[in-house]
Amino acid sequence: MTDYVLQTEDVAIHYGGVKALDGVALTLERGQIRGLIGPNGAGKSTVIDAITGRRRLTRGKVTLGGQDVSALGVVERRQRGLSRSFQRTSVFGQMRVRQQVELASHQMGADDPGADADDVLQELSLDRMADTLAVDLGYGEQRRLDLALALVGRPSVLLLDEPMAGLSVQESLDLAQHLKALTTRRKVSVLLVEHDMDVVFGISDQVTVFELGRVIAQGSPAQVRADPRVREAYLGSAA
Structure with missing residues (x-):
């Protein structure tokens, strides 16, 4: 049996008669990237909120490393290795790059925040910008800094909500390659919500498709591309 x-098991979030999520089952293996796709309002960001503890479950269970974390708050889940980034960057413009990564590492209780920060910055090719104010970074570099803040403390799972939003084609490709490398070097597992289909199908090991709060298909990128319901409802008949 796979560990x-x-x-997530039968995860549901209901608001009265509205079913934002309805019986969602997802799995993530160590070092795997799972892409989450679907039209706006399908429930992709909501499932990330449910996994991180930002939304209370109507029913179901979230398990992290074999332990039920459904009753834990956001901070407790982060301390147990569950990290995320948001659609909008959360960097501090007037702080230097290394300063804020080291501060985040200190807040995570790292034994050596400085070494942790240096390691993360090098991993994301931000080490040469360590003394630069975040406001002076390009937008693509700010997105990588946002990712660096999520990586301190060596989380086992990284949840990314549209990390490519606002990036150029080349910046998206660069960030995608960094993500793929992280799963190999750090053995971090990634749940990726993204509208850039080239990125999702290019780097994901598995893809899950949402529609109206439910999973309508999942499998390898090739399997999902070939699914008639997905082609009709989301990718288009010529996909």
């Missing part, structure tokens, strides 16, 4: 680093 999943992350698993």
